[in-house]
Structure formats: structure tokens, C-alpha cells
Amino acid sequence: MAEQIDSAPVKGVRDFYPDDMRVRNWLFEHWRAVAKQFGYEEYDACVLESESLYVRKAGDEIVGQLYNFADKGDRKVALRPEMTPSLARMVLAKKNSLAFPLRWFSIPQCFRYERMQKGRKREHFQWNMDCIGLDSVAAEVELMSAQVAFLQNVGFQVSAEKCDIAFKVSNRQVLQDYLATLNITGEDFAAVCVIIDKRDKIGDEACAELLAEKNVDGETAGKILDLLNVRGLDDLARVAGEENAGYQSLKALMELAEASGIAHAIQIDCSVVRGLSYYTGTVWELFDESGSVPRAIAGGGRYDRLMETFGGQSVPMVGFGFGDVVIALLLEERGLIPNSDARVDDYIYPMNESGFVIANKIAAKLRTDGQKVLVDYSCRRFKHVIKAAENAGASRMFTLGDQEIEAGIVKVRTIGAERVENDHPISEFT
Amino acid sequence: MAEQIDSAPVKGVRDFYPDDMRVRNWLFEHWRAVAKQFGYEEYDACVLESESLYVRKAGDEIVGQLYNFADKGDRKVALRPEMTPSLARMVLAKKNSLAFPLRWFSIPQCFRYERMQKGRKREHFQWNMDCIGLDSVAAEVELMSAQVAFLQNVGFQVSAEKCDIAFKVSNRQVLQDYLATLNITGEDFAAVCVIIDKRDKIGDEACAELLAEKNVDGETAGKILDLLNVRGLDDLARVAGEENAGYQSLKALMELAEASGIAHAIQIDCSVVRGLSYYTGTVWELFDESGSVPRAIAGGGRYDRLMETFGGQSVPMVGFGFGDVVIALLLEERGLIPNSDARVDDYIYPMNESGFVIANKIAAKLRTDGQKVLVDYSCRRFKHVIKAAENAGASRMFTLGDQEIEAGIVKVRTIGAERVENDHPISEFT
Numbered sequence: 016m017a018e019q020i021d022s023a024p025v026k027g028v029r030d031f032y033p034d035d036m037r038v039r040n041w042l043f044e045h046w047r048a049v050a051k052q053f054g055y056e057e058y059d060a061c062v063l064e065s066e067s068l069y070v071r072k073a074g075d076e077i078v079g080q081l082y083n084f085a086d087k088g089d090r091k092v093a094l095r096p097e098m099t100p101s102l103a104r105m106v107l108a109k110k111n112s113l114a115f116p117l118r119w120f121s122i123p124q125c126f127r128y129e130r131m132q133k134g135r136k137r138e139h140f141q142w143n144m145d146c147i148g149l150d151s152v153a154a155e156v157e158l159m160s161a162q163v164a165f166l167q168n169v170g171f172q173v174s175a176e177k178c179d180i181a182f183k184v185s186n187r188q189v190l191q192d193y194l195a196t197l198n199i200t201g202e203d204f205a206a207v208c209v210i211i212d213k214r215d216k217i218g219d220e221a222c223a224e225l226l227a228e229k230n231v232d233g234e235t236a237g238k239i240l241d242l243l244n245v246r247g248l249d250d251l252a253r254v255a256g257e258e259n260a261g262y263q264s265l266k267a268l269m270e271l272a273e274a275s276g277i278a279h280a281i282q283i284d285c286s287v288v289r290g291l292s293y294y295t296g297t298v299w300e301l302f303d304e305s306g307s308v309p310r311a312i313a314g315g316g317r318y319d320r321l322m323e324t325f326g327g328q329s330v331p332m333v334g335f336g337f338g339d340v341v342i343a344l345l346l347e348e349r350g351l352i353p354n355s356d357a358r359v360d361d362y363i364y365p366m367n368e369s370g371f372v373i374a375n376k377i378a379a380k381l382r383t384d385g386q387k388v389l390v391d392y393s394c395r396r397f398k399h400v401i402k403a404a405e406n407a408g409a410s411r412m413f414t415l416g417d418q419e420i421e422a423g424i425v426k427v428r429t430i431g432a433e434r435v436e437n438d439h440p441i442s443e444f445t
Numbered sequence: 446m447a448e449q450i451d452s453a454p455v456k457g458v459r460d461f462y463p464d465d466m467r468v469r470n471w472l473f474e475h476w477r478a479v480a481k482q483f484g485y486e487e488y489d490a491c492v493l494e495s496e497s498l499y500v501r502k503a504g505d506e507i508v509g510q511l512y513n514f515a516d517k518g519d520r521k522v523a524l525r526p527e528m529t530p531s532l533a534r535m536v537l538a539k540k541n542s543l544a545f546p547l548r549w550f551s552i553p554q555c556f557r558y559e560r561m562q563k564g565r566k567r568e569h570f571q572w573n574m575d576c577i578g579l580d581s582v583a584a585e586v587e588l589m590s591a592q593v594a595f596l597q598n599v600g601f602q603v604s605a606e607k608c609d610i611a612f613k614v615s616n617r618q619v620l621q622d623y624l625a626t627l628n629i630t631g632e633d634f635a636a637v638c639v640i641i642d643k644r645d646k647i648g649d650e651a652c653a654e655l656l657a658e659k660n661v662d663g664e665t666a667g668k669i670l671d672l673l674n675v676r677g678l679d680d681l682a683r684v685a686g687e688e689n690a691g692y693q694s695l696k697a698l699m700e701l702a703e704a705s706g707i708a709h710a711i712q713i714d715c716s717v718v719r720g721l722s723y724y725t726g727t728v729w730e731l732f733d734e735s736g737s738v739p740r741a742i743a744g745g746g747r748y749d750r751l752m753e754t755f756g757g758q759s760v761p762m763v764g765f766g767f768g769d770v771v772i773a774l775l776l777e778e779r780g781l782i783p784n785s786d787a788r789v790d791d792y793i794y795p796m797n798e799s800g801f802v803i804a805n806k807i808a809a810k811l812r813t814d815g816q817k818v819l820v821d822y823s824c825r826r827f828k829h830v831i832k833a834a835e836n837a838g839a840s841r842m843f844t845l846g847d848q849e850i851e852a853g854i855v856k857v858r859t860i861g862a863e864r865v866e867n868d869h870p871i872s873e874f875t
């Protein structure tokens with residue numbers, strides 16, 4: 016016998032056995048259903064993309080974590096680390112034939128080579144919803160409302176009385192306006208955002224050091240870090256001024272969120288920056304308020320200039336990514352994942368190989384009638400078969416013994432609370 | 446403005462815009478529904494696998510077409526070219542806790558770097574169904590029946606009167622028994638199969654040359670090629686003898702296929718070998734009889750010794766792969782792909798930004814009631830909005846003008862054959 020291969024998947028990626036796949040499909044179906052309730056259309060791109068799509072100057076962490084290589088035609092390719100660049104590419108490719116605004120969603124698998132920890136693997140699936148071509152915070156509120164609808168549908172409380180989750184929302188224009196007065200703009204501003212997004216991880220001092228490398232002096236760095244401590248609209252108005260475009264935008268957002276019934280779930284929190292350099296306006300992160308998983312459940316933002324950096328005309332775009340790993344941990348903890356396995360209606364048991372022909376005839380007929388049918392060709396003993404039938408969630412078992420077949424009879428037993436067994440003529444089911 | 450990026454996907458791979466995605470989802474849902482009707486459970490593995498999973502000695506073409514590379518931890522990895530090795534790996538990893546026989550299906554995306562032609566790209570999705578742990582041709586017939594059920598469900602004729610498709614079925618044991626008498630066994634036999642699978646492409650002469658490299662002399666090569674010309678069970682009995690294990694197995698298969706109502710779709714055809722070296726028993730390919738696409742629609746086979754080559758205990762396994770590219774071409778040609786886009790029930794049109802708040806309140810209420818609702822925040826002119834509502838398949842449009850809002854009124858117009866517009870109190874929908 017050959018030496019046994021390593022039967023584990025590649026480090027950091029997951030196998031989905033049927034039990035895992037049932038949960039994954041359940042989650043994805045919830046995502047799809049909500050996206051459709053909001054009029055969003057599904058799209059997809061290939062997990063294999065051109066590496067150039069992810070090359071950015073702002074120091075994004077994501078660029079250092081690429082699974083990248085050269086294909087046999089020497090093209091520099093990468094497994095996508097996120098969906099947004101593919102989306103922008105696709106929109107750019109058909110910008111003259113698409114009917115804007117677009118409301119698109121997708122559930123791509125994304126890859127990042129990074130250190131693994133709770134709630135973080137090297138691949139995950141990510142529910143993405145993006146609204147493209149709408150320059151209004153109405154889009155942000157629509158997207159957050161969809162996230163809330165999903166959370167409610169799977170059993171989270173998101174009401175004024177009890178709210179299990181919170182959106183922490185900010186707007187990059189708050190900081191951008193402030194830094195513009197110091198002549199920090201464009202790529203430099205994006206780089207500053209990437210740095211201060213790491214604040215929670217690396218602390219204020221390390222942050223100030225990295226900022227110094229971008230020519231932000233200590234006093235300004237202090238002011239930036241102060242700005243990040245702002246909480247709530249009133250505080251923001253006081254610090255940034257009511258004329259600040261970021262403040263104005265967040266104020267309009269809260270008004271619409273109120274109308275959509277999600278305002279109680281939103282906290283204005285200027286510490287939210289997001290680690291992707293392309294965001295330009297609203298940015299938000301979604302947290303579980305019980306806090307057992309310290310990572311954000313989801314994050315989103317407005318990126319009105321990504322299309323420009325791709326060489327296209329500027330198009331307002333806003334969207335979110337909602338990973339499958341963190342939410343699965345939370346759902347598991349809260350006991351919100353359903354555990355059902357009713358995958359079969361009828362279970363047919365020919366006791367010997369001589370019964371296979373009749374079994375197949377019955378199965379063909381029942382399937383034509385729309386039943387989910389499993390034929391057990393194992394010729395195992397009855398007690399094993401009845402257990403397998405129960406495990407498959409069957410509600411009827413058809414037993415075909417040689418004597419019965421000769422007499423034109425099949426035993427039909429109902430499975431469940433009450434077990435009833437009756438003889439039926441085989442002709443009834445063929 | 447930056448130079449425009451290349452907006453095309455990587456060469457050989459596809460983008461799925463919403464129109465394409467609708468078709469893909471429609472196809473996948475058909476595959477899923479059929480697999481479930483046969484009691485199969487869905488599983489998945491990661492598209493990123495260990496390269497070692499695909500290393501074989503028999504000269505399989507697939508090994509030369511890998512998208513392979515080293516990850517940042519210097520692991521040799523590859524994008525899966527097919528699903529079977531991942532399946533075997535997963536079964537091996539949990540062989541002591543899984544309840545055999547397993548009936549599993551999956552719809553993985555697979556990658557092969559090869560020359561592109563009609564019906565062949567560098568990635569495709571492939572419906573896989575596998576029955577694991579059942580040493581009976583009942584499994585083969587079950588799998589072919591599932592393929593037939595799918596084809597019928599999407600509109601192909603597969604009846605005794607009119608049959609659009611054909612399974613060409615053979616059994617490697619026919620050839621194996623013959624070659625064993627010439628002491629060609631094991632890896633050598635597998636290598637012979639890989640060679641003669643290329644016969645249609647390269648011709649008899651080139652085939653004989655490659656066989657000579659494997660120490661098969663000219664006379665034997667001639668006999669092998671003769672054997673490939675056998676058609677039908679009777680011809681096979683005459684050439685291989687009724688004692689031949691391959692003949693016996695095919696005979697049993699036809700009997701069960703008759704009971705399952707699919708025998709008319711099956712042709713015994715010894716020219717079918719399949720290009721994968723791990724097949725050991727039944728092999729089959731599915732063809733469109735109209736023949737507009739010269740490639741097989743699907744292929745399958747029994748591979749009872751793959752688990753051994755992975756260092757595990759031998760387990761009977763049989764399965765098929767059914768790609769999405771060829772079938773989509775055929776469905777398109779036959780006009781069998783539905784073209785519907787009723788993605789929205791209600792379309793809400795606030796004429797000005799001042800109407801967004803009321804629009805959001807109505808949308809939130811209607812969505813809670815289960816409606817699919819799109820709010821058009823574009824503030825475009827009415828004629829554009831009504832067109833967009835029609836395109837989205839909406840059956841009602843809610844128009845909110847400033848005067849109406851002030852009067853507590855929303856105009857509700859039914860869209861479709863008959864257009865009726867009525868004023869309703871806003872309170873009815875909030």
C-alpha cells in the first residue's frame with residue numbers, strides 16, 4: 016500500500032463536509048434572500064485575477080498578503096483578496112451599456128495569506144453588496160438596512176428595546192478636510208488612513224511614529240488621534256464644525272436611518288477608519304455588542320474615486336463586505352444555526368440484489384412524482400437500514416423482500432412518531 | 446486621470462454579469478435539485494489544494510495543465526483541476542466517522558491551463574456526483590439516471606421515442622483482462638488507457654507509436670485498437686468472451702438501466718476510455734446526439750483504487766463530472782434557457798430628495814411584509830423611472846411627489862398589461 020498522503024486541506028483553508036455545507040448554504044441563502052428583497056442582482060468574477068488590480072501605493076496591508084504567482088503564460092495573477100477591485104473592473108468594462116445605478120451583490124471566496132487567529136482564516140466567503148452610481152447617503156442606509164434585515168432574519172435582536180449589534184460609522188471627509196488644511200491630500204491622505212486604522216493593534220505611539228514617516232509632525236498627529244476619539248454627532252459638530260462635509264453627510268445619514276428604523280443601531284464613532292485606502296466618504300464597521308468575538312462582523316464604505324484610479328471616469332460607489340467566518344462563530348455561540356437533515360422523503364430497501372430492478376422502477380416513478388428518493392443498495396441488515404433511513408430524514412421506507420416481490424407486494428412503513436407498516440401492491444408505485 | 450487598466454478578466458476565465466449569473470444560478474439550481482432528489486448531500490473543498498494530490502505516474506494530461514505555485518509559506522499548491530482527488534482526500538481524512546455508502550455532490554470551479562476552443566475555457570464549474578462505498582453497478586445506473594433527470598428537467602428529450610443524448614459506456618476491465626494476459630498491469634495499464642484515450646485526436650498510428658514506448662508491440666497495439674471498435678453487448682461477448690468481468694458488469698448495468706427507464710439512452714462503446722488514469726471499472730461519456738458540439742457533455746467512471754494510491758484502504762467509488770460550459774452552449778442553441786428578470790415586486794419613486802424619508806419608511810414596511818422592494822433615489826424624470834421599474838419586473842410603482850407627501854398621499858400604479866393608478870394614504874404602507 017502507498018504511503019498515506021496528508022489528508023488535511025492546505026493550511027488556512029477549509030473543507031466543507033455535508034454538515035458544514037448545510038450551514039454554509041443556509042447562511043448564503045439568507046444573504047441571497049435579503050439582497051433580492053432590496054432589489055440587488057447577483058454577479059461574480061473569477062477568483063483568479065490580475066495582480067495589477069491590487070497594486071496600490073498607500074501601503075494597504077492586503078497587498079502584502081496576496082496569493083500571487085505567474086501562470087503558464089507568464090501572466091502575473093493572484094487569488095482575489097477582496098471583491099471590490101473586480102467589481103470596479105467589471106463596471107469599467109461595460110460602463111457604456113450598464114443601466115446605472117447598479118445594485119449588485121456577490122458571495123465571493125477571498126484569499127489572504129495572514130497569521131491565523133479566532134475568526135480569521137486564509138480564505139473566507141464574503142457577502143458583498145454594492146450600490147454604484149448613486150451619490151447619496153440613501154445608498155449607505157439601504158446597505159445597512161440590508162445588513163440589519165439579515166441579522167434579524169437569522170435571529171439577532173435589532174430593535175430600539177434590545178440591540179445585539181452596533182454599526183460604528185464615520186466619514187473620511189471629516190479627517191480629509193482637516194488634513195487638507197495641512198496640505199496632506201490624495202495618496203498621502205490614503206496612507207494616513209491605512210496607518211491610523213492600525214491604531215487599536217499598535218497603539219498611539221507607534222501610530223505617531225508611522226505618521227512621522229509621512230511627514231505628519233507630532234502636534235498634528237496628536238490632533239488626528241484626538242479627532243479619532245470623537246463620539247456622536249453633537250461632539251463631531253463641536254470638534255469639526257457644522258460646515259464640515261463629513262459631519263453634514265453623517266447627519267443626513269442618521270435622518271434616513273431613522274426613517275428606515277435602524278438609527279438605534281448606529282453609533283457615530285470617528286475611530287472607524289477602515290484599512291483600505293480607496294474609501295473616500297462614509298465608512299462603517301458592524302460589531303456584536305456582546306463582544307465575545309473582538310473582530311468586526313462586517314465593514315463597508317464609500318469609494319467614489321476607485322474608478323478614477325483605474326483610469327475610468329469617476330463613479331460614486333458604496334458597498335460592504337460581510338465575511339462568513341465571524342458571523343458563523345456568533346451564530347454558533349447563540350445557538351441560532353438550525354440543525355435539520357431532512358434530505359430524503361422516501362427510502363427504498365431491496366433486501367437482496369434480486370430486488371434492485373423493482374427498487375429502481377419504484378424509485379424512477381416516485382422521483383417523477385417529485386419525491387426525494389434514496390435507494391439503499393447495501394443489502395445490510397434491517398436494523399442498520401432503518402437507522403440510515405431515519406438519519407436521512409425519510410418519512411417512508413419501502414422494503415422489498417424476495418417473497419414479497421414474488422407476490423407483487425412492497426411493505427411501506429411510515430417513519431416518525433408513529434410507525435405504521437402496510438403491504439401495498441408494487442404496481443401502485445411503478 | 447490614471448491610465449486605464451485592462452478591464453478584461455484573466456485570459457481564459459469568465460466574468461458573470463447579472464444576466465450571466467442568472468443563467469448560472471438557474472443551471473446550478475437544477476443540478477442541486479436533481480442531486481437532492483437522489484438523496485445526495487452537498488460538500489465542498491477549497492479551490493486551493495496541495496499540488497501533490499495531482500501527481501500521477503501515468504502521464505495524465507491534467508498534471509501538465511496545473512495552475513500551480515508556492516504560497517508564502519513555500520507550500521506547493523495548485524488550483525484544483527478536478528474535484529475527485531479532493532473528494533478522496535476528504536473521505537480519507539474522516540474514513541472512520543463517515544457512514545458509508547456516501548452519496549455526495551458538489552459544484553466546484555476547476556482550472557486547467559490549456560488551449561482554448563469552443564466549449565473549453567481555462568476554468569469551468571463542474572457538477573460532481575459520487576457514490577462512495579457501494580460495489581455495485583446500481584451506483585452507476587443511479588448516477589446516469591440523475592444525469593437524465595437533469596437533462597429532462599431542462600427540456601431535453603430522453604425517451605425511447607426520441608432521445609437527444611446518448612451515454613457511451615465501456616468498462617476498463619474489458620481491456621485490463623486482455624492486457625493482463627500480456628503482463629501489462631497496474632501503472633502500465635493506466636498509462637495505456639491515457640494513451641488510447643487520445644486516439645480520436647492523434648489517430649491510430651501515433652497511438653501505436655506511444656504504445657510502443659510502453660513496450661506494447663505492434664500486433665498487440667492492433668488488437669487493442671480492434672477492441673476499441675467493439676459496439677454493443679453482443680459484439681462484446683463475442684470478442685471478449687462472456688466470462689470477461691467487464692462484459693458481465695456491463696450486462697448487469699444494462700439490466701438495471703432498463704428498470705430505471707434509461708436503457709434506450711445507453712450505447713455500449715468500447716472506444717470510451719476516459720483520460721484519467723485512476724478509473725478501474727465502468728467508464729462513460731455523455732454526448733449530444735445532434736452533435737453540434739463535438740465534445741462530451743459529461744463523463745464519469747468507477748475508480749475503486751484511488752483511495753489505495755492515497756495510502757488508504759480500498760473503497761469502491763464511482764462518480765461523474767458535468768461541466769457548465771458545454772451544456773450552456775447546447776441549452777443556448779436549443780433555446781432552453783429561460784429569460785426572465787422579475788427581480789422586484791415594488792418600485793418606490795421619491796421625486797425629490799425630500800421624499801427619501803417617507804420612501805424609506807414605506808420600503809421598510811413592505812420588506813417586512815416579504816416584498817422585494819427597490820427605492821429609486823436617482824430623482825430622474827418619470828419616463829426613465831417607469832422604464833427602470835418595468836425592466837426590474839416590478840408589479841407596482843409608488844410615486845411620492847412633494848405635494849402628495851404634504852397631503853399624506855402616495856400614488857400607486859400597477860405595472861403590466863393594465864396600468865391603473867390610485868391615490869392611497871401613506872399611512873396604509875408605514
